[in-house]
Amino acid sequence: MLHFSRRSFLKTGLAAATLAGTGNRLLRAARGTATDWVTLGKSGVKVTRLAFGTGSMSGKVQRDLGQDEFTRQVRYAYDHGIRFFETAETYGEMHKMLGVALKGIPRDTYRLMSKVTTHEGVDPQAKIDELRKLANTDYFDVMLLHWQHTDTWPTDTVRWQDGILEAKSKKAVVGYGASVHGLPALRKFPGNKWLEVAMIRMNHTGVIMDAEDFNSSGPGNVSEVVTHTKQVHSEGMGVISMKLVGEGRFKNRQDRQAAMRFAFNNAGVDSVTVGFKNTAEIDEAIENVNLALA
Numbered sequence: 001m002l003h004f005s006r007r008s009f010l011k012t013g014l015a016a017a018t019l020a021g022t023g024n025r026l027l028r029a030a031r032g033t034a035t036d037w038v039t040l041g042k043s044g045v046k047v048t049r050l051a052f053g054t055g056s057m058s059g060k061v062q063r064d065l066g067q068d069e070f071t072r073q074v075r076y077a078y079d080h081g082i083r084f085f086e087t088a089e090t091y092g093e094m095h096k097m098l099g100v101a102l103k104g105i106p107r108d109t110y111r112l113m114s115k116v117t118t119h120e121g122v123d124p125q126a127k128i129d130e131l132r133k134l135a136n137t138d139y140f141d142v143m144l145l146h147w148q149h150t151d152t153w154p155t156d157t158v159r160w161q162d163g164i165l166e167a168k169s170k171k172a173v174v175g176y177g178a179s180v181h182g183l184p185a186l187r188k189f190p191g192n193k194w195l196e197v198a199m200i201r202m203n204h205t206g207v208i209m210d211a212e213d214f215n216s217s218g219p220g221n222v223s224e225v226v227t228h229t230k231q232v233h234s235e236g237m238g239v240i241s242m243k244l245v246g247e248g249r250f251k252n253r254q255d256r257q258a259a260m261r262f263a264f265n266n267a268g269v270d271s272v273t274v275g276f277k278n279t280a281e282i283d284e285a286i287e288n289v290n291l292a293l294a
Helices: 007-033 066-079 095-103 124-135 157-169 222-232 254-264 279-293
Strands: 038-040 046-048 050-053 084-086 109-118 140-148 173-180 197-201 240-243 271-275
Touching: 007 050, 046 050, 046 109, 050 066, 050 279, 066 095, 066 173, 066 279, 084 271, 095 124, 124 140, 124 157, 140 157, 140 197, 173 240, 197 222, 197 279, 222 240, 254 279, 271 279
Parallel strands: 050 084, 050 271, 084 109, 109 140, 140 173, 173 197, 197 240, 240 271
Antiparallel strands: 038 046
């Protein structure tokens, strides 16, 4: 029979408790947070899980803040660990406003994503250079083909795809991909060899998500969207999701939390973008992502 002294018992108990505490801390660390850096698949670009979006109502919400207040929101987000900022050509003055808001912050401490509209008769290099100048940046970490909404987009946008690759060769773009609207376009994402990053609308109820009609105001097909999202992720694409607050239609926090849980836990996305108009929304989004990952 083994005999333990009280002192030995206490030492053993203390060691076990210490190991358990360490294990709990490691587990919490492994679960991740909104401000962790994650890699967007084969693009190799590292971004924070939560991005600061500037496209609420096509940017009107952010533009209406005015430059000074918008700058305050951007700096608040940056100081609280959000280091991924996204905009688009169609968001009005948002490239310029972001450039002003981020001025003076070391460029290598944050990531910047833009989206170009794939119009005919527009020179991709000239457009990317124009957006870089507006945003006061030498390069975009991610450049997306914006609003791809037909099943013929892979062939319709070859000129733009080649243009982005040329911009990458000039170090004006690092990673690239496309944002999607509608199931016909989304069905062309899996198996696409050009795409490195996929931007896909995602929430638990299907609000403003992809349906057969890209412009549908009704609910999208959540199940099919999740299936394609998982498939492109398994193929090595980075996945960024939008519409996490249902374009402002989720009025209660429970739905906003549920949308975050669904995006990360059911669809397995890498990063999400949310548009903000005040610091309380930034705080809530950080907490919602942290709760989703807990």
